[in-house]
Amino acid sequence: MMLVFGKTGQVATELQALAPGARYLGRDEADLMTPEACAAAIRAARPEAVINAAAWTAVDKAEAEENAATMVNGAAPAAMAAACAALDVPFVHISTDYVFDGAGETPFPVTQPTAPLGAYGRSKLAGEEGVRAAGGCHAILRTSWVVSAHGTNFVKTMLRLSDTRAKLTVVADQVGGPTPARAIAEACLEIARQLCADSSKTGTYHFSGAPDVSWADFAREIFAQAGRATVVENIPASAYPTPARRPANSRLDCSRTQEVFGLARPDWKAGLSEILKCLESAK
Template structure:
């Protein structure tokens, strides 16, 4: 099975490349191969390579920068996935695109279900929501996979930031009123492959799905878990989101209801504590 991946060095794209083997052949496109600011080039890349499925693991993820770079975020997060979805529909091949909890308002205190109304509070969230709408409208076999708090041994993410800051400081103040499920990029990559394989034989399972790690936690408690597992003696003090203002508003409730993903594909929520253990081993933590 030949899978074309948009994205090359990002967290999920890196983990998808690691899945390349006899059963699944992964071709990951870097910016030089397909510039996401040129949606037509993305569609042309699909036409030229004739894959069995396509996974979009690329996005404009600079959440705060997007507030002042709206046009670029719109092209990369909405227009490019729309072009990809249309090309996949024309070839009748599955298309999986990774989305985000930011499409929701972040209010309430119960997990968001895939059918819940979206109400993004940031440019990033709005452009990702627009991409979702365009993918559904394309009319092909597809899955939008919303996830949250992505972490890995690659790129920039909360785990790596905490390891760096924890080694430099004796104490940190971390936001404690934002709740969600940390999700390993490796587990997201595996889920994407399972989904595209299923959609080849069962196109009726097309739809919007959720996938996040369990159990739900706060950023502050996640930081404590990282320091404990890495054996870093850094104290964590809880603070509210109002004490850490950012240009883009973060959802306070990022809990995702993942039951339909389990029912449709047999993919259960991964334990982020196990994901964290694997990530720390790759990063050579705890240090001797």
């Protein structure tokens, strides 16, 4: 039996569709603000593998509530990983491009030194360090710009804004790989399966959609596929200030993930098409 932390998030929602036989723990059963409860849930379930698809994802809110974000993104995954290590079961943990400083224009390899710009990135880095320190079989999967037909994300925000606006200003000097949550869920399941068979694949990996694109050009593709005439005007990030600094470069070198697990970068344009179909059918 597979145990998954998370029930309502974008990746957890997709996991439930792909692996309905797994057990999913929501906040009512395993609150990540109480790391020991998460570890106890693993010990009680004695699963074959664990996926952590739960996280503090409110990037700006983390700036004001870093201690809470670090409990959820740092201490809880560390406790989960320690429990998994004690039971000798694989642990798959989702991390983020925000552990990097966003400098340069080339994709970050997994070996790139981390240097998060803000509280959210620091909290996620704490989680990575805790997972590694536990010493068990694990995969840390860094991803970026998660989108789906569920929850709150860039695709849904752009569509909502375009309902009432003919023109939108969108940041054009931040570049990364939009990643469909369905693809991340599929990758997590495959990685967990392979780790069960070969613990030597333990390590840190990158997984993001291709090709890399700016937020502004991503918005243009959303409107093109959705058949909307909304005009997108490029602006610099400096014209859209937020409490948390965002990386200008969110490109991730995903070659190691393909080499080790046979997982290629997902085509986000195809993923976007599926998301739009899902949103349309839900109307």
